[in-house]
Amino acid sequence: MKKIVIAIDGYSACGKSSTAKQVAARLGYTFIDSGAMYRAVTLFLLNNDVNLEDAEQVENHLDQLEIKFDGDSILLNGDNVDTAIRTKPVNENVSIVSAISSVRRKMVNQQQSIGKDKGVVMDGRDIGTVVFPDAELKVFMTAEMSIRAKRRQKELLEKGIEETLESIERNLEERDEVDSTREDSPLMKADDALEIDTTHITLEEQITQIEQLAKEKINED
Ligand code: CDP
Numbered sequence: 001m002k003k004i005v006i007a008i009d010g011y012s013a014c015g016k017s018s019t020a021k022q023v024a025a026r027l028g029y030t031f032i033d034s035g036a037m038y039r040a041v042t043l044f045l046l047n048n049d050v051n052l053e054d055a056e057q058v059e060n061h062l063d064q065l066e067i068k069f070d071g072d073s074i075l076l077n078g079d080n081v082d083t084a085i086r087t088k089p090v091n092e093n094v095s096i097v098s099a100i101s102s103v104r105r106k107m108v109n110q111q112q113s114i115g116k117d118k119g120v121v122m123d124g125r126d127i128g129t130v131v132f133p134d135a136e137l138k139v140f141m142t143a144e145m146s147i148r149a150k151r152r153q154k155e156l157l158e159k160g161i162e163e164t165l166e167s168i169e170r171n172l173e174e175r176d177e178v179d180s181t182r183e184d185s186p187l188m189k190a191d192d193a194l195e196i197d198t199t200h201i202t203l204e205e206q207i208t209q210i211e212q213l214a215k216e217k218i219n220e221d
Pocket of ligand 1: 011012013014017034035036038039094095096098099123124125126127175176179
């Protein structure tokens with residue numbers, strides 16, 4: 001059967017990763033959370049006391065880091081960092097790190113090589129615009145801020161991380177702003193992406209909708 005690439009982009013905490021993961025499972029595709037990769041780079045740089053304002057210093061550290069996926073887990077130089085990449089210091093610095101071109105180059109190369117044989121669902125900010133501009137299915141997700149913050153708080157609690165709604169909302173707003181206005185690969189909807197507002201729909205509805213769209217694309221000749 002034909003394999004396709006599914007690109008899911010959008011603002012922080014709209015349910016992109018949860019949706020992408022389930023769609024991939026239903027199609028037997030590989031799921032890649034590209035945001036987790038930028039988060040892992042950020043964690044690595046913070047752990048090594050790298051000055052994030054110094055793009056050259058950041059670039060010099062990049063060849064010391066290796067990111068791998070092991071099922072749904074992310075490994076940073078061999079260590080599982082699933083929980084560490086969701087903590088506040090990472091939330092507060094990931095958009096700064098993600099704006100650095102050398103970081104993007106390294107991540108985009110790896111993402112493109114993972115997706116070269118298709119059969120992949122990848123979520124992020126620039127997947128439909130930069131990483132896979134020829135993706136057969138592109139979705140751009142949005143949702144109202146109050147809903148996004150509540151969903152994120154619940155997700156964090158499930159990982160044992162407590163944060164107030166106010167602080168979560170502030171961080172989401174800040175990241176949306178930095179991600180949308182950066183020079184290199186800003187967050188934006190690809191012209192040919194389908195926009196889905198997830199404010200009033202359930203996760204299950206989101207998943208089914210994208211699964212159906214994917215099946216239509218797969219069965220097209
Ligand atoms: O899960 P959440 O929506 O909070 O964000 P994420 O997908 O984990 O991404 C974290 C951060 O990584 C974003 O705020 C962006 O700064 C950056 N990112 C990016 O620049 N490009 C991507 N393809 C994915 C994430």
